Amino acid sequence: MKWTIPERIIQRGRKYADEGRVTAITQDLTQEVWHAEVIGSAIYQVELDGTPREKDICTCLYWQENGYCKHTVAVELALRDKGLNRVLKQNKDLKTTYKAPSLSKIVTDSFAKLQDKETKQALEEATPLKVDFLVESLEISNYHPEKAVFGLSFKVGYQDGRTYAVKNASEFLQAFAKQEKFRHSDKYLFSLAAINFTETDYQLLKAALEIYQNNQMVASSGVQLKGSLKQRFLLLPIKELKPFLMNLIRQDKLQVTIGEKTTRKLFFASGKLPIVFEVEPQHTGFNLKISNGIEHYWETYQWVSRGVTIYELTTAQQEIYQTLTQLLKRVETPIIYYEAEEVADLFSYVLPALEQIGLLKVDESLQTEMIRVPVKTGLYLSADKGKLNMRVDFKYGEEVFSTDDAYSTQTEKTSLVIRDQVQESRIEKLLSRYHYTKRAVGYSKPLPQKAELYQLFSTEIPYLRKFAELEVSGELSSLYLDAVQFQPQIEVYEEGSWLDIRFDVSNIDESDIDAILLSLLNQESFYQLSNGQILSLDSDAFQQTSEALSKLRGQLLYQDGKFLIPKYRGLQVEEALEDVTNTTFSDDFKKMVEKLTKPEELDYPIPVNLEAELRHYQKVGFRWLKMLSEYQFGGILADDMGLGKTVQGITYLLSEKEKNIERPSLIVAPASLIYNWQIECQKFAPSLTTCVVTGSKTERERLLQEEGQCDLLITSYASIRQDIDLYQELDIHCLILDEAQMVKNSATKTFQAIKDLKTTHRFAFSGTPIENDLEELWSLFYMLMPGFFPSRAKFKNLETEEIAKMIQPFVLRREKKEVLKDLPDKIESNLYSSLTEEQKTVYLAHLRQMQETISSMSADSFKKNRISVLAGLTRLRQICCDPALFIEDYKGDSGKLEQVKELVIAAKENGRRVLLFSQFTSMLSIIEREFNQLGIDSFYLRGSTKPKDRIEMVEAFNSGEKDVFLISLKAGGTGLNLTGADTVILYDLWWNPAVEEQAAGRAHRMGQKKVVEVWRLIAEGTIEEKMNKLQQEKRELFDKVMNAEEEQQLAKLTEADIREILSMGID
Template identity: 40%
Template sequence: MNSIRDINIKSMFPSAVYNRGVEYYNNHLVSDPVFDRNFKVWTATVHGSDDYFVEISTPDLENRTMEAHCNCPAFETFGPCKHIAAVLLAISNSDRSNSIRRSRDYQVTNWLMSAISSLNTYQPASEITQQKTPLHVEYYLKWNLDDNLLLELKVGEKRCLVVKDIDHFLQDVFSGNEHYFTKTFTYNPDIHYFHEQDRAILEQIFSIIRNEKVYADRGISYIRDTSDRAVVIPPLVSKQMLYSLQERDVTVKADTGTYRSFEIVEDALPFHFDLKKNGKDEFTLLMDNMDSMTYFEYYHLLFYDGVFYYPKQDQLPIVEQITMAGTTHDRLHITKEQADTFISEVIPSLKKVGDVQIADDIASEIIEAPLHAKLFLELDGNWMIGKLTYHYGDYEIDPFTGREQNDGIVIRDMEKEQQIMHLIEYANFHYNGKELYIEADEETLYEFLYHVLPVLDNYLDLFMTGDIRSLLIDGAPSPSTSVQLESSSNLLEIGFNVHGIDDDEVDRVLDAVLEKKRYYRLQDGTFLSLEDEAFTSMKQLFDDLEIQKDDIQDGNVHMPVYRGTQVDELIGTQKQYGPAFQKLLHQLKSPEEQVYPLPENLHAELRNYQVTGYQWFKSLSAYYLGGILADDMGLGKTIQSIAYMLSEPGEAPHLIVAPSSVLYNWKNECMKFAPDLQVAVLAGTPAEREQMIEAYSDIDVWITSYATLRQDIALYREKTFQTLILDEAQYIKNYATKTSQAIRQLKAGRRFALSGTPIENSIDELWAIFQVILPGLMPNQRKFKQLSHEKIAAMTRPFIMRRVKEDVLKELPEKIETVHVSELTKEQKQLYVGYWRQLQQDAAQSMETEGFNKSRMKILAGLTRLRQICCHPSVFMENYEGESGKLNQLMDTVRNAVANGKRMLIFSQFTSMHEIIIEKLQDEGIDYFYLHGQTASEERVQMSERFNQGEKSVFLVSLKAGGTGLNLTGADTVILYDLWWNPAVEDQATGRAHRFGQKNVVQVIRLVTEGTIEEKIYDLQQKKRELIDQVIQPGESMLSSLNEDDVRELLNI
């Protein structure tokens, strides 16, 4: 807490006082508050029925230390008042409105101080003081008739002279001016100096005077002495000032004498009292030295015999009353009628502030014993009747009549008696002059028995008749819960029981819990409280699981199995689980401990975290559940899914729905890692797709796009899939879209979503995904929005598997290389097939007539044209208006990577391709750097440094221009848009990010178009990579190593 605006002002005042303070502030009745930085004191005047002066001291706000004072009558009687509340509000709002200006002023002031200070010639303090004469300061502390502390000064070299005008003197001191005293002495700052402690005190005094002037200039009354030679010490800074003066040459001028020094005591007071008998039934209280004491009301300070005493807060009211009486009388006469009350109530208060001596002949009559209060209760129809008595030892007192049934003088514990009377009021008892009573209907009776009685029991000895005790249950019956998993129905059976309650009443107790009643009245009239922790947990269980009355049959409720972990977290300590349910919980909570074997025909070696992902798939699948695999981009969501599908043969086909750009990537990955699976992509015309789906049972894995599925949804209505896998599930993050609606119509035994970003903009996106993969798990959208993030996390935890690269860094290689396969669009395919057939024909004829060596360049030019069509026909065609499958795939990858916080390099050897990509990035609002062959060397370095420092997410690089000489370790993803003939050149490109200084795992993605020359080039690269590593040096073109057999293989000649 650094300022008053950080304080909860409302909590400091009773609501009525605070509200009045708000009215005063809103009605502009507070003068502008002024802050004294030396004393850390705020001062202001509030204009009410009179003008009231408010001081607020903030010596240590960091530790919530704050003191306030107002000179209004209400403050003296009740403490914090509406005027203080109004000033605090004014300061708080002044802080807020002026914070920006003050920050700016602070900077300007700092600059000005620095500039002026640099002009001054530095001279060490030791040199200054050695050359100057120290001045001695004498301080004289006294007080006026209003008991305001006054301070006067004397100053001099050897003999001190009276400072006749403190204000004028201190102005000269702190302005560096001379000050005339007498013909023989003038203060001169060039030859005189003050000791450090004295100078600090003088600064405090000068600050007090400045505050006086501020208020005087505003026409506000401020307490001060009429003499210029004295300054009034304000109450809020008096303690600080006294401690400072105590160490200096100070004289206290009191009415009782002059003291050359003083002490300060905070843990004791000087009062001494003697109670003596003054006749048969009368007493006298002697109060020693009261006429020699001075109490400073506004300072909360007492002076006696050279000592300033600070009473504790709880002593202040007593001290004020004693001094008020004692300064005029050093003894008090107590009559016979006053004796009992005085000794019983006043003497205990006197003991809190001083020493009390009681004469022996009085002490023998005084009974001093701890208070024991007794409350006797009985039930009379609808009335609770009570009798309250106070007991001090063997003596009994009626608290209402005050009559004591004895002859002694009892010292009563008035504080505790007052607490008990407050409790009686809290219990809503009324007194009819004879006894206490409550009109008790059933609700009031329950409230009294279970809420009021426990409180009363802490302060009173309770005595109750049998008819009251019969309403209370012996021992608190607590509910217990059992959970079984019915394997035949795959449902949870939750059973409820209440120990000590007959079975035929359990359902009615549960109904009362559902109705959120505070209690249930058993058939025998006993009250069963439903407010203890166990029943509260049960209420929460019913609320969270949306259990209704009709759901409960014979104390049992059936729930879907996906509620398992939620039920476990909601049930209290009294629970019993069946073995099948225990196994379910273990599988959902600890998938890494499961031992489902990996398929033997999986052509891949999974990393440890991928095995855990596979076990997670299998654990959920065993109970026909689904989930979200939310692993970070590049951690292998695809291979984990393929391993799972391979392990689940026969029941029905699996269906994968993915973005159009990655359909063939899925197919290739399945063929690569699970060749035993029959995989088909649902593509082509609507008629072709309809014909394909008719043979759906002959295929193990079907793959389709979101757009195609939306068009074909009617074809799926009679089909049931074993598993539905939704790749890039953010495609269904909007519940209301046609795509999301279509997906929800699919029939599948298990449903899994794959997404590195299941939440991109709103938590509602997670809700939409779960409506597909586990419908029913989440409440409706309105209730879902009201859930805390912690509750949502607990509800979904078993069904979301999320690992980021930092979690599994030790398992990852330094570089992860993957191939993403795309499909030619319809327009691309027409162009590609035409060019390919022409090249195939021309190459065959040319090699036949001219030979391979003479035909090489013409053939390679044709191969390059085919590669450009795969990239985007617009690379060389000006009037092409169609799309590119590879470009669509790139943009999907870029969007996903940016959403995951990845930073990427995109390489292409075609400048015109970069221009097309740039246009797409601009459409998406994705910022980028672009380095090409014409980029100046200096600009290359600047762009690299800015990118490595975190600026922009994408860096486009020409494969030739950026293949060497660049350090781009700010990237963690490298995308090779088009393949280069020589893999060594590609390795140089990926080396821009994967090099010394890279702290992240680098993912390298090669984009390859299915069924084209690119696939053949990639296969050829892999075959010749080992030979290239051995023979071809980096930079040597692989083109020169292409032989006639390679060309014939590439063109199917």
Template identity: 35%
Template structure:
């Protein structure tokens, strides 16, 4: 509803007349109301309800609300500008003016640092000027002037606007530092005084913190700076990053020594280094120099007595008792720097005795460990933990003693009273820690002695596991060996490993480390192969040959050593690894037809079949999976025929078994046509007709000799399910299932029927092995090689839940490693370089009027149901029903509301798009999941004079085939297809435009539909349009599809969205930003 026009007239006594034109859907109504106060006392409207006595109509109420909003807006008091805002405007204006004036300054202004270096302190002043330098008397006022662009006068001819551009470029880094320090002082000053508005102090100099000292040094390095010492002497110093070389002099003084340094030295610290000034230089010192000299210089400056004839030195005295310790802790480092001068002193007699440590370990039982530690300086020995008096004349290495004490108490917590030794008793974990970690650390700081009993308390490295594999009779014979551990104890070792323990205590008392080694591989092998306890203890097992790749991967990546591999096993692994490059002769009838990548697929299937393995041919839609299977079967039966004709004896001359192809009903005849076209020499039987007719077909096939009967039998999933009894007891050479995603639910009768068939080799064809869940991949492999992915319960625990719920990369890698050799997938973009481009576009429509109201009301109702927990309760079916209705409203409300007469925004967009495309000569495929929607589209197209074909689930097979063939050559520009009826098995390359009228939960199904046109034979660029109703569930469904795509793409496929798997939160997200 929209107010097109509104006028207001005021009468006496406050009465108001409001007149307006109101657009409601496609009609415009003339409405008039009379208001007194805030109430309507009279009204009229041209709508059906406008003159009733039941009260104002909806148009009159809408006009009243519009008038009220207008009145409120007109009587809102004006907003006054805050004083702070006016201050901002004035300040920013002044700054801009000052900047302009500053840029007019012809000569730049220079800013120079001036340092007052005191004992451990640095004060920063500034000098400013061009040729002449002026003292900046108040650095805080200077900083404020720069921020505001204020003009400041320093002397005759020295006045300028203080903007950064007025300063010389080489002065600006120092300007930035000065401003930061001044601003920090101002903030601190105001915080301390609570913003009381007091004037700032006059600060000629600012004290620099340690970080600012480092930053200033970096700015001044290699330059000269004016300094002033604490006596007021001014000097110019050169700033250098190097260590000073002044001497530290030591001479005898009575029974002690005197240490002197030049009195001109002044030092201070930054965050990163020590700085030393000597009157001519300001040195930034190295890390070693800082560590060695920092404290020494600070103390010499603080307490040193000036001496010498001109007071040119500073000295401190050291008594005889402290000389050894002073030398060890202080002077020895200076000696290493080469600055210690002591020609009269023989330091050897002062050099302290080195600390020596000894750790004696003993044990009376496997659960006990005792330690007796001793420390010694020369001939004096003592316990580091005993309360003994150490003579003062011994110069003790306190840091080393402290480290040893900490080391001991880290591993030993208890005293043994009777012996005074430290002891671990009955604590296996503490014992393991000492033996595995502590011993090495004790050895680093002293001598370690072990008694014979302790030597037997060893920590062994994790065990190495190796295996032997041989091939025989279609099975792999596996042998497992673990050096030094018998199989019975190895089972317990593995149990401890699975409990995440660090070690296993062997029966002889030794510790076996469990991290690293081959235990991880052994654990995986045991679980993956399902080895029984008896097999594990025996170290031998028979496993299916399809585990060859898995065993090879264990040895190939170094997780487990291979001590034996027979020739047959090695040959099989090599063949399977090179399955795509092994050379098999292509049947002559197909030599010129098969593309190179199709020959690779044919070779891959032949190699797997040679070893009676199965596989998934998962090529992208339109890459000719059917043709590759035809090549496989043609080669097999031609070779059998040639062997029989040559009269060869042996297994090769046996009568070949027929092969069975199972596919959707809509593809049975298509398979027959493809055999007739590409390999007419193969005898093919299409199972069709009534139950009696199908029974007769199969019985006739059984009566005929293999040389006369059909070589390939083709039936549908539905018919196989009905005729399953007729197939039991028979064996086929190959069983091929097409569109294998049909058996994605392993519990269905169709899935059970194909798995009951006996065949020497099985292959599955599908472009989407995973549509919704990983369980679908399991079901397909359960058909190909039962047990390969274990039971579904084990598969779910080991792979599905970790990958889907926890995004476990290790589980994903393990699954890909397991299934990879048996899945061959190629994409069009990788193998069909000549295929034209495909462009995808999203076309949005916006609902309005009644369609918008219906959607809003339905969406709110569903959101309330979800918020009330309907998705997790008994209301799940109702939620699904409401979701379906929402999506139908997006398509066209007439799908679910019989009396709906309004427009459908998407339908009109769609018809306009088709009209433009058909007028330009394009042929169009349009897919929808709603057959009734296709009928409505067809009616609208007829109104526009556009003809179309219509294919839905109820379309007979013969009519379906006729329309597909006709579309390639007739004048009909549009093919309307229901998503499920035409998503697979059709070749419609005459079309170059694909329209998806409504998005489906499963993007893989949409992609299959698109590939009806974008496949081999397509010569024109293909454009795919997805029609989306803006601000609805459809728009958010696109986001959900993109979020769900990643997982399936990682495993093997390309689409993975399942309505049944959505959580309540994900369903709620479909309504985000929507009413």
């Protein structure tokens, strides 16, 4: 074999030799050549040089172009397989002639191969593919980019995986045209059968194939126009040819020359061709006579013609016609003789194919003798001694051909039965696919176990039944329990602080129920019972159960044959199981779900000793707390500021006292609010004895030792952190955390101290349970109902909508605009001021310094210096307020200070009363001094103001004393009722909008009679403008979770935020 032949050609030749495609080899000792025939897409004649010169010849087009081909290689390898040398003289005593098979055998084999291809395609299981179509502009000249053309390439892969670039588009499209397999690489072999493509991809590939066929028309037909023909003629492409000819016919412009005939008429037809196939008796056998009326054949266009009629071939017809024409080249007259014993092959393989392209005539005497009836295939599956046995019966009327002779029928007509070799071959290949081995009396394989036994019944048997009638022995059938006959049953009960999910399966031993339940939880498709039987779990009922359990996975506790889940998962349990067949919910469970989802319909009685007239929404809030308490749930009362969360809490505590509970409850609040709670209790529930735990360490210890004399203990977050050892010894009935956002950080000592308290009921009150990010919500629920949310890491991966859905029953939030229809509006305005020249000089100097510092920082360096960066931002904010806040000798003015003086003077003249908030107490001192000089008297609430003094100041202001109340934002942003004011001025912005909302809520709350205006002062062109933008993004986060609105983007003060803030300068 020549060393210049490429390896890929040798490999293809090896494949042909192994497949037995070399059907005849003879030697000519005189001419010193080997003659052979090779079956490919046609039958090719090969002449193999029998001398060392190796001048081989083949009739294929590839050899004509290259001087070698896979067919010559296949013949030489076939000789080697027989122990022969291609050089004739090197073979000792060469006498044997390898005679070619008879013509009838060649014809039968040729059409049998077509049927075998059809069988393989019929058995092909769908393996869905996806195709990417990539169009790219290709430059064909480095010097002339304007001559670029567009090219199309492909990527192919499985539907659920990635796609891979097709390296040879020609081979890919040829394989698609024949619906064959396409080898992308050693790893991937894709079947390009039509069933594997979506309709869209299939049509696009057909269009691409037409383009390819147009491009390849000349080369694929082996024709090349040269000289004057090339200059004179325009080749007509495949897709456009018929429409063009039809257009010529319609315009009476057609003049077509085919061979030596020219015509002005042309007709198109489809279906059977003008070919007649006759089968007649001849001697002891039969003749197959072929009358071929075809005059011309155009392989490229898939057309044949007779006279003025062109017949369009289907792909299947073209394959049959090509095979036929190749065979007819072997004979002088179109008559093929079949011996009597070959007649079954003639009728089974040859005639069914020929009948697709032409008219079939069979001698009447032969028709009466032949038995041609559809085959009925019977498969009989049984188990014996650890093996599966399969008997196969092919039934043709009364004649039965069985793999077990005991079941075959033998009559004088048996030899005349025309057997359906396609179906019989199909069954044989099917059984081979499922690893059955042919035995003397049928097929067998080892009896499968566990998963393989499940696959036998769930996949293998149903698939075989598509092609045959299949019976399974009773003994084997008993190994498989169909899921439809064994229905799961689920019952949900309330049991203490848990929900009890009980599970049963009809007609299944109780000892197997636990394991079946765990199999469903693991989403398995079957379970093998203790007696060896396979229980299918693939029915709708079992799959619904499996999906429901998977939704609850992680919260379920398995114990004593049942699942337990915390009662606060009730709504999740109902949602997961409500559509599951045969699920029963206990009356207690349904009642609990009703209460959780419809708090407005609760009917707990208002305490008789309450000395307050509750609004409707406050009654709902009280009853909601009572309902959560009944089921030992925690919750967050998240009403808007000023809606009376305190009175709702007091009503609940008073109601609990009326149950004669002897243990005290505990209120933890900011220090500024502890006396407010006591005063409100004395006002609305005087029968509720209170004790404010404050003072020195010794005093606090004494008060806690006397806790048995109080219904309600009230303390501050700072005090409880210091006295946690004392509180941990107490048995507390109910814990209420007021302004619960104070303990949003789970890493603080205060959080840890409160978390470990022994208490039956826990509630949080906060108008802003989320101030910065969702982890604050995780912290609150971790304190109220440990385990309610997954771990912090998993919580971060939850969708915001899912979080909102989970917390919905345990968070009650009402806004003023919803429940206080008579509450006057709140009008918010941003008022801008300009920096003075002196102020601007200072601001720009600090800004540039920060910009230079941060621009040189890497991300790691930024993290390490974050505190100093934030301190720099604080400096810039202070400059916006008044540079005198940190520059001792600053002599200039402040634009914002001048603005606020003008605003307050105007407000006072118009009879308005003002709350003025600032984060910086030193700024408030400057404002107080400026107001004194203007004769404006004001209250000033500092962080150091004692709680009792604070209450007195609030009462005096609400009574009409003084017109301005200066308040430190953090000291007085919560817990104050200052409805005597109708104007709120936020002198400087705070990063967290919730703090500002709280501040505005001091005036805009229940009891307010006037429209409240909120003025937010912003220094134009400074970082305050960026801060205002960040605040809006945080407001959207709060609305999304607490009000379950559409998703917005969560924003925290990130490195990117800070860099953007500092990018702003002043023009």
